[in-house]
Amino acid sequence: xxxxxxxxxxxxxxxxxxxxxxxxxRAVDGVSFSVAPGETIGLVGESGCGKxxxxxxxxxxxxxxxxxxxxxxxxxxxxxxxxxxxMLRRLRGADMAMVFQDPLSSLNPTLAIGTQVTEVLxxxxxxxxxxxxxxxxxxxxxxxxxxxxxxxxxxxHQLSGGMRQRALIAMALACSPRLLIADExxxxxxxxxxxxxxxxxxxxxxGSGTALVMITHDLGVVAGLCDRVHVMYAGKIIxxxxxxxxxxxxxxxxxxxxxxxxxxLDAGRGARLTxxxxxxxxxxPWSQGCAFAPRCDNAEDDxxxxxxxxxxxxxxxxxxxxxCRHPLxxxxxxxxxxxAGVARAATGGSGATASxxxx
Amino acid sequence: MLRxxxxxxxxxxxxxxxxxxxxxxxxxxxxxxxxxxALGERATAEDIxxxxxxxxxxxxxxxxxxxxxxxxxxxxxxxxxxxxRAVTTEFLERFPxxxxxxxxxxxxxxxxxxxxxxLAARRYGGFLDSSSVIGSLLGVSIPVFFLAYLMRLVFAVExxxxxxxxxxxxxxxxxxxxxxxxxxGLMTREWDAAWSAFVHLILPGIAxxxxxxxxxxxxxxxxxxxxxxxxxxxxxxxxxLATATVRRRxxxxxxxxxxxxxxGLQTGLLLSGAVLTETVFAFGGVGSALRDAITNRDxxxxxxxxxxxxxxxxxVNLLVDISYGLLDPxxxxx
Ligand SMILES: Nc1ncnc2c1ncn2[C@@H]1O[C@H](COP(=O)(O)OP(=O)(O)OP(=O)(O)O)[C@@H](O)[C@H]1O
Ligand code: SF4
Ligand SMILES: [Mg+2]
Numbered sequence: 001x002x003x004x005x006x007x008x009x010x011x012x013x014x015x016x017x018x019x020x021x022x023x024x025x026r027a028v029d030g031v032s033f034s035v036a037p038g039e040t041i042g043l044v045g046e047s048g049c050g051k052x053x054x055x056x057x058x059x060x061x062x063x064x065x066x067x068x069x070x071x072x073x074x075x076x077x078x079x080x081x082x083x084x085x086x087m088l089r090r091l092r093g094a095d096m097a098m099v100f101q102d103p104l105s106s107l108n109p110t111l112a113i114g115t116q117v118t119e120v121l122x123x124x125x126x127x128x129x130x131x132x133x134x135x136x137x138x139x140x141x142x143x144x145x146x147x148x149x150x151x152x153x154x155x156x157h158q159l160s161g162g163m164r165q166r167a168l169i170a171m172a173l174a175c176s177p178r179l180l181i182a183d184e185x186x187x188x189x190x191x192x193x194x195x196x197x198x199x200x201x202x203x204x205x206x207g208s209g210t211a212l213v214m215i216t217h218d219l220g221v222v223a224g225l226c227d228r229v230h231v232m233y234a235g236k237i238i239x240x241x242x243x244x245x246x247x248x249x250x251x252x253x254x255x256x257x258x259x260x261x262x263x264x265l266d267a268g269r270g271a272r273l274t275x276x277x278x279x280x281x282x283x284x285p286w287s288q289g290c291a292f293a294p295r296c297d298n299a300e301d302d303x304x305x306x307x308x309x310x311x312x313x314x315x316x317x318x319x320x321x322x323x324c325r326h327p328l329x330x331x332x333x334x335x336x337x338x339x340a341g342v343a344r345a346a347t348g349g350s351g352a353t354a355s356x357x358x359x
Numbered sequence: 360m361l362r363x364x365x366x367x368x369x370x371x372x373x374x375x376x377x378x379x380x381x382x383x384x385x386x387x388x389x390x391x392x393x394x395x396x397a398l399g400e401r402a403t404a405e406d407i408x409x410x411x412x413x414x415x416x417x418x419x420x421x422x423x424x425x426x427x428x429x430x431x432x433x434x435x436x437x438x439x440x441x442x443x444r445a446v447t448t449e450f451l452e453r454f455p456x457x458x459x460x461x462x463x464x465x466x467x468x469x470x471x472x473x474x475x476x477x478l479a480a481r482r483y484g485g486f487l488d489s490s491s492v493i494g495s496l497l498g499v500s501i502p503v504f505f506l507a508y509l510m511r512l513v514f515a516v517e518x519x520x521x522x523x524x525x526x527x528x529x530x531x532x533x534x535x536x537x538x539x540x541x542x543x544g545l546m547t548r549e550w551d552a553a554w555s556a557f558v559h560l561i562l563p564g565i566a567x568x569x570x571x572x573x574x575x576x577x578x579x580x581x582x583x584x585x586x587x588x589x590x591x592x593x594x595x596x597x598x599x600l601a602t603a604t605v606r607r608r609x610x611x612x613x614x615x616x617x618x619x620x621x622x623g624l625q626t627g628l629l630l631s632g633a634v635l636t637e638t639v640f641a642f643g644g645v646g647s648a649l650r651d652a653i654t655n656r657d658x659x660x661x662x663x664x665x666x667x668x669x670x671x672x673x674x675v676n677l678l679v680d681i682s683y684g685l686l687d688p689x690x691x692x693x
Contacts, residue, residue, distance in 0.1 A: 093598035106594045108591040108613065110613055110688060123600050
């Protein structure tokens, strides 16, 4: 666990969407986490749990109207919530960068790759066009794009999905940011390409001391890359733990459910996957108790009523946090073996996902 | 790109051949045929027979068609029944007027339409947005003829602010070089001639430009609304590019792709002659020439003008496609 001052500190972040004539929806609700230099954290959860909204709030990329953001986001100690558009633009692309899910739609179809890479360099670094092009060739080379000089003149549709994502990673890394947020960077790609992209992120980002926030519903990605994992459900973090701890001894029934729905290498052929029952839509407001209660096997009467708080897990040191009144007991998930099995299965690119059966 | 252009040029051939067959058939199908049309109602049977022999109209149809085609390829469409001058000469006199008028109308429509459409999209749901939506709806639904008439009545006849008929003040004895009156005036340094030709464009140009204007506003607005929600605009913002750069390079550039097609199509339409507007303003372009030809049953003029305008229309569309290919790299490769 790195001990240096965190690059990113998110505290009590809440995002509410409100449109005229609609009831406001609270997409992110009191989320706190921090990332140290060189550390990788995972934000994991089913579709719609608020992962992307969290990352967009950190980057200051939420739409200017119809959104209320509260709490605190600090990048190297500097407060970003309420910061001017000018300041945010100075930081984005330079000190914090983001890679998105769909590489094709995330690239401008009418601009050559080279233009899209050099524009970040020209915006944030004191380079002339020639230096910027040379730097762009260098960047594409570093992200593993062969023949970078030629690729720079090509357009997004001429590149394969994996190459496009590499190009986007090159743009994100162009100014050696302190923080990189990757929002499901491999979801749109083939399994073999997924593994390559993750490897690239590990090499370039983690190796350079950049803090990485990995957003995913793929536990394989978490197992292969993340130091620490925050599991989200319905806009709130419900469990935070160091990766091995989480895989070995999940405490929250939802986390346990996620792990159980992942194929395991050490389980026999006939072993069944048990998906979490119900879907992400079966939820109750946090103000009325635990949002997961309608789908939870451990649920009891005291799970309803008031908000279940996120607390340091009494059974494990100060490093684990948990939002549950009746957590899983380690024995029940088969401590050790099961977690390792999942981790191995997942790193093998099993494409395991945290999605319920409804998807 | 070159292959693309060549392929598109080859595609023109069947289109133009088809059109020539239609025009040829149309002229033959007239009661009494071309001879009657040329000689008038009172021509005797002998006159008509002589005429038919003279112009080879007694030959089999396919021979006649091939001859017609052969002459058409050399831009020889015969002479006007009314003036006795070559159809091509008349066309070259008239067409520059229509081009000037079209340019004025399109510059007006583009210059006003794109900024208006963009602003409407940025103020989505606001006053400017709603008024531009309603305005463009009105713009496409008001008959141009009516609008032209009204504008002439108000600004030319009643207020007398602008000239309401012709291409230039008659008393100006201007030198003609290209038959583009504004251009001629500039080339010969006859400033008053150029100015007069220019102000004569204003009322008919604006009347003619309203429909393209309305369409351009609508398409620009819809297109900008689409593009601002695109992922690549979010990427551009995530890169921390300046607002102006995001706007110019990522939003407007892409939003204008569908607009450019519209501009091309509308230009093609206006170039093929605004019969009604030119008639209201007695503007001497191809539109009023067509109207005259129709009232006078001047079939050689009709035939030649229509075929040449068709060529213009198709060529303009080709230019649109080519420019689209230049703007959008995805089209280029296909
Ligand atoms: N622009 C918006 N307006 C209104 N509600 C929104 C908006 N964007 C997101 N939401 C809501 O916020 C919630 C969280 O969305 P978010 O995109 O963060 O989910 P996610 O965890 O990233 O899911 P996925 O795995 O599908 O990407 C969703 O329920 C969604 O309905
Ligand atoms: S608080 Fe209750 S309902 Fe919620 S996860 Fe824990 S046991 Fe299940
Ligand atoms: Mg998302």
